[in-house]
Amino acid sequence: MKIIEELYRKARELTNLNSIMALLQWDQEVMMPSGGGAGRADQFSVLSTLIHQKITAPGLGKILQELSDNPEGLSSADLSLLRVLKREYDKNTKLPEKFVADFSRLTSEALPVWVDARKKNAFKLFQPLLERVITMCRQQADFLGYVDHPYDALLDLYEEGLTTNNLEILFGNLKTELSQLLQQKASEKKPIPENLADMTPMLLKDQVHFSERILAEIGYDFNRGRQDISAHPFTTSLGHSDRRVTNRFRPDSLEFIFSALHEGGHALYEQNIAEKYAETPLDEGVSLGIHESQSRLWENIIGRSHLFWEKQYPLLQESLPEQFQNIDLDDFVRHINRVHPGMIRVEADEVSYNLHVLIRFELERGLMEGTIGAADLPGLWNEKYQHYLGVKVDSDANGVLQDIHWAHGSFGYFPTYTIGNLAAAQIWNTYCQFDPDHRQTLLQGKLDKIRNWLTENIYRHGAFYPPADLLQKVCGEPLNSKYFIDYLKNKPEFSL
Amino acid sequence: MKIIEELYRKARELTNLNSIMALLQWDQEVMMPSGGGAGRADQFSVLSTLIHQKITAPGLGKILQELSDNPEGLSSADLSLLRVLKREYDKNTKLPEKFVADFSRLTSEALPVWVDARKKNAFKLFQPLLERVITMCRQQADFLGYVDHPYDALLDLYEEGLTTNNLEILFGNLKTELSQLLQQKASEKKPIPENLADMTPMLLKDQVHFSERILAEIGYDFNRGRQDISAHPFTTSLGHSDRRVTNRFRPDSLEFIFSALHEGGHALYEQNIAEKYAETPLDEGVSLGIHESQSRLWENIIGRSHLFWEKQYPLLQESLPEQFQNIDLDDFVRHINRVHPGMIRVEADEVSYNLHVLIRFELERGLMEGTIGAADLPGLWNEKYQHYLGVKVDSDANGVLQDIHWAHGSFGYFPTYTIGNLAAAQIWNTYCQFDPDHRQTLLQGKLDKIRNWLTENIYRHGAFYPPADLLQKVCGEPLNSKYFIDYLKNKPEFSL
Numbered sequence: 001m002k003i004i005e006e007l008y009r010k011a012r013e014l015t016n017l018n019s020i021m022a023l024l025q026w027d028q029e030v031m032m033p034s035g036g037g038a039g040r041a042d043q044f045s046v047l048s049t050l051i052h053q054k055i056t057a058p059g060l061g062k063i064l065q066e067l068s069d070n071p072e073g074l075s076s077a078d079l080s081l082l083r084v085l086k087r088e089y090d091k092n093t094k095l096p097e098k099f100v101a102d103f104s105r106l107t108s109e110a111l112p113v114w115v116d117a118r119k120k121n122a123f124k125l126f127q128p129l130l131e132r133v134i135t136m137c138r139q140q141a142d143f144l145g146y147v148d149h150p151y152d153a154l155l156d157l158y159e160e161g162l163t164t165n166n167l168e169i170l171f172g173n174l175k176t177e178l179s180q181l182l183q184q185k186a187s188e189k190k191p192i193p194e195n196l197a198d199m200t201p202m203l204l205k206d207q208v209h210f211s212e213r214i215l216a217e218i219g220y221d222f223n224r225g226r227q228d229i230s231a232h233p234f235t236t237s238l239g240h241s242d243r244r245v246t247n248r249f250r251p252d253s254l255e256f257i258f259s260a261l262h263e264g265g266h267a268l269y270e271q272n273i274a275e276k277y278a279e280t281p282l283d284e285g286v287s288l289g290i291h292e293s294q295s296r297l298w299e300n301i302i303g304r305s306h307l308f309w310e311k312q313y314p315l316l317q318e319s320l321p322e323q324f325q326n327i328d329l330d331d332f333v334r335h336i337n338r339v340h341p342g343m344i345r346v347e348a349d350e351v352s353y354n355l356h357v358l359i360r361f362e363l364e365r366g367l368m369e370g371t372i373g374a375a376d377l378p379g380l381w382n383e384k385y386q387h388y389l390g391v392k393v394d395s396d397a398n399g400v401l402q403d404i405h406w407a408h409g410s411f412g413y414f415p416t417y418t419i420g421n422l423a424a425a426q427i428w429n430t431y432c433q434f435d436p437d438h439r440q441t442l443l444q445g446k447l448d449k450i451r452n453w454l455t456e457n458i459y460r461h462g463a464f465y466p467p468a469d470l471l472q473k474v475c476g477e478p479l480n481s482k483y484f485i486d487y488l489k490n491k492p493e494f495s496l
Numbered sequence: 497m498k499i500i501e502e503l504y505r506k507a508r509e510l511t512n513l514n515s516i517m518a519l520l521q522w523d524q525e526v527m528m529p530s531g532g533g534a535g536r537a538d539q540f541s542v543l544s545t546l547i548h549q550k551i552t553a554p555g556l557g558k559i560l561q562e563l564s565d566n567p568e569g570l571s572s573a574d575l576s577l578l579r580v581l582k583r584e585y586d587k588n589t590k591l592p593e594k595f596v597a598d599f600s601r602l603t604s605e606a607l608p609v610w611v612d613a614r615k616k617n618a619f620k621l622f623q624p625l626l627e628r629v630i631t632m633c634r635q636q637a638d639f640l641g642y643v644d645h646p647y648d649a650l651l652d653l654y655e656e657g658l659t660t661n662n663l664e665i666l667f668g669n670l671k672t673e674l675s676q677l678l679q680q681k682a683s684e685k686k687p688i689p690e691n692l693a694d695m696t697p698m699l700l701k702d703q704v705h706f707s708e709r710i711l712a713e714i715g716y717d718f719n720r721g722r723q724d725i726s727a728h729p730f731t732t733s734l735g736h737s738d739r740r741v742t743n744r745f746r747p748d749s750l751e752f753i754f755s756a757l758h759e760g761g762h763a764l765y766e767q768n769i770a771e772k773y774a775e776t777p778l779d780e781g782v783s784l785g786i787h788e789s790q791s792r793l794w795e796n797i798i799g800r801s802h803l804f805w806e807k808q809y810p811l812l813q814e815s816l817p818e819q820f821q822n823i824d825l826d827d828f829v830r831h832i833n834r835v836h837p838g839m840i841r842v843e844a845d846e847v848s849y850n851l852h853v854l855i856r857f858e859l860e861r862g863l864m865e866g867t868i869g870a871a872d873l874p875g876l877w878n879e880k881y882q883h884y885l886g887v888k889v890d891s892d893a894n895g896v897l898q899d900i901h902w903a904h905g906s907f908g909y910f911p912t913y914t915i916g917n918l919a920a921a922q923i924w925n926t927y928c929q930f931d932p933d934h935r936q937t938l939l940q941g942k943l944d945k946i947r948n949w950l951t952e953n954i955y956r957h958g959a960f961y962p963p964a965d966l967l968q969k970v971c972g973e974p975l976n977s978k979y980f981i982d983y984l985k986n987k988p989e990f991s992l
Contacts (some may be wrong), residue, residue, distance in 0.1 A: 019535065035738060045512075239536060
């Protein structure tokens with residue numbers, strides 16, 4: 001067998017095992033009876049050990065080295081596969097097995113302590129565990145290696161090539177503009193339309209029905225996926241033609257509409273990757289940031305626009321007549337674009353959102369540099385919320401303890417949310433140049449035109465290009481926060 | 497690490513991988529979108545190759561040999577694990593890899609041809625493939641080895657220790673008695689009660705609701721399982737505390753009630769295996785025959801009895817009032833016990849059922865001996881249906897082509913259905929000696945008393961005892977068809 005064929009064979013095996021892992025997770029979140037937890041944990045453990053053995057196998061390392069040393073005759077797809085697998089191999093082999101096991105044990109221990117601390121509003125309970133997590137993340141950075149800043153090693157785990165320096169520039173441009181815009185919008189204090197504030201509770205079946213309709217509208221293919229219910233909405237890939245979304249439905253919350261569009265955006269990306277990449281590591285979105293750009297594009301830029309709802313609002317009124325037949329389209333669109341700075345990131349509007357991320361970025365950077373320690377976090381957190389958002393945090397539970405990420409040991413993850421928001425605006429700007437009639441396109445609900453352009457330029461490539469190269473190729477320049485700021489400043493829905 | 501601990505470690509890994517395999521299958525039958533098929537097939541292939549490598553690994557063989565040679569100090573559970581794993585190892589290592597691959601390819605090819613042949617009622621289309629399947633099954637028997645009869649090697653795959661000679665004795669006792677009883681009952685030609693013949697179509701949600709209620713009544717634990725819909729009802733184990741059932745619901749068929757009880761019986765067995773066997777190969781029903789004895793016990797012996805329904809019928813009337821409030825309990829019970837010989841095995845009543853199996857047994861035995869060939873099957877099939885059941889088969893589609901088993905290459909499987917029926921009656925007879933008030937027990941719906949006895953005597957042991965030893969231990973004698981014949985001859989519901 002030719003050595004490149006051997007690489008493809010190993011890649012297929014790994015990809016299939018990862019799809020199986022995704023099924024174990026999907027089933028746990030969506031279907032598994034409560035008693036199944038202990039057994040499932042052991043299934044995860046057996047399968048992840050197997051995957052780890054395969055991705056760190058010396059045989060794989062040898063093949064990767066040999067092909068890297070002699071790349072003559074390899075196609076561009078071969079080279080891309082080689083790059084992606086080498087990155088995975090390096091990430092996994094750089095961390096000693098004992099470290100991985102210890103880290104996994106520590107985060108398993110930290111998770112319930114964080115839950116408990118948040119419940120009791122007692123940061124002190126979590127602090128000792130968090131200190132150990134921070135120490136191990138710092139060690140992780142050393143094992144992974146970096147040039148300028150230890151935090152770079154962690155950022156690269158989630159967004160290939162992203163650095164602290166990049167983020168300082170991006171956030172530097174954002175923070176003043178966003179804080180000012182936020183202050184201005186917040187001072188307008190638009191009221192919630194009465195009919196919306198006092199809405200008849202929605203029935204689950206009506207919500208599910210609308211959610212399916214709106215997913216179908218944006219082009220989600222139910223023959224190659226399905227929608228189910230879980231505690232937190234997510235999108236997962238169980239194979240090239242099996243990309244599933246979940247949602248959650250509360251009788252009194254419109255959140256399900258935007259979760260459907262958000263997860264739908266992730267799923268459109270994955271459903272439209274070229275068939276030729278099936279069962280290889282190229283058959284997925286290229287990075288968390290670019291992935292998030294697609295969920296945010298469909299959720300926010302398209303999904304909160306007046307133009308979009310001019311076409312789609314009747315569907316909502318049809319699916320939930322009791323709730324929406326007496327609500328004016330303008331009221332609805334104004335409501336879903338309300339700017340209201342608050343303590344909680346996941347409830348944030350488009351203007352506030354990246355300020356929440358900025359705060360986490362500044363804290364993580366300091367923790368990794370060693371200029372601040374775990375004990376400083378509550379104070380700094382509250383100070384920064386006051387400074388950037390003008391918000392007084394009422395408790396650590398609603399403050400520094402609100403996110404699961406640190407208990408998970410995921411330092412460097414938060415910034416990908418902002419990368420996603422910025423990239424979404426920049427990509428949308430490029431689309432609008434391609435389609436000068438984009439207002440008509442939205443108004444007439446020709447969403448396939450948008451989806452086809454995204455497929456052609458982004459989706460079909462899967463993980464073929466590194467994220468920065470892809471963005472450069474699509475937009476003709478590197479990531480730039482200007483487009484996002486312009487988008488917010490000129491957003492007509494804010495003036496409704 | 498002690499060598500026995502190493503065996504447990506390998507057993508746990510294999511059991512977890514088998515649970516993951518079961519999840520892939522469950523999801524395919526119950527949840528997977530249509531597009532997912534090709535990817536899922538590759539996931540099966542990757543995982544089954546991994547499992548095959550592990551169960552045939554020379555390292556495992558060495559451990560098994562060493563422990564078999566030096567069993568001193570092993571507990572009875574250790575010895576049982578050793579026996580079960582050695583059996584699996586032997587079964588898998590005796591078949592050359594090339595044979596396994598060729599056989600798998602052949603049956604993949606045979607399956608759609610069988611579907612097509614059945615649709616077109618054209619046995620000739622299937623015959624060449626079936627000839628090749630028969631040849632390979634004969635080779636399989638040679639690879640596996642046998643003492644008296646090649647068919648023994650195949651029977652043992654599904655029911656440890658079962659032989660052609662055993663079956664000849666069991667069926668020898670059955671066939672005359674059953675044919676006579678069938679003739680007598682069929683001649684009575686009881687009509688279908690008018691209200692049942694002309695029933696308002698049932699709503700899916702009402703059927704699902706009743707199915708859940710009756711499962712809960714017999715003691716199925718929904719915290720450690722769930723019920724879903726699939727094309728064919730089945731029970732599967734995704735872990736020690738995750739044993740799921742499925743059912744199918746047609747608006748005009750009572751089948752779902754008995755499928756619920758049938759799968760419920762399988763699931764009760766698995767849900768009540770002792771915790772200490774979790775994540776080992778002892779954590780499952782010991783054989784197909786003993787497993788089937790539990791599904792048949794709950795479906796037929798308990799689930800078609802007047803006493804059971806005296807308590808449960810109001811539940812059915814409550815769940816489906818439009819259909820059942822005007823149907824008399826006696827009419828209902830008479831109807832669900834109607835004896836009506838027909839062409840189709842899966843629709844057969846309790847008297848006919850084992851005659852369908854007998855016919856398949858006689859044909860498979862002849863095919864494995866080489867005394868008959870594939871070309872003889874349609875003629876012999878129709879002859880035997882006339883002889884044993886008094887039924888004229890109207891087409892090969894409703895005759896020799898009705899079952900999927902031969903296209904699957906599963907020769908030796910059918911007899912386990914009869915083993916199940918016979919064992920169910922024999923075990924119930926033993927229970928009735930333990931509980932002389934068993935009529936009152938059923939009448940009052942004290943099903944936990946029955947379930948607890950079954951758990952104590954059968955369920956909790958999992959695969960600890962070989963099937964014949966288990967039956968001997970429970971009933972004080974080997975499998976005997978007398979109890980089943982007595983049960984049918986004295987069944988009071990036949991006289992309603």
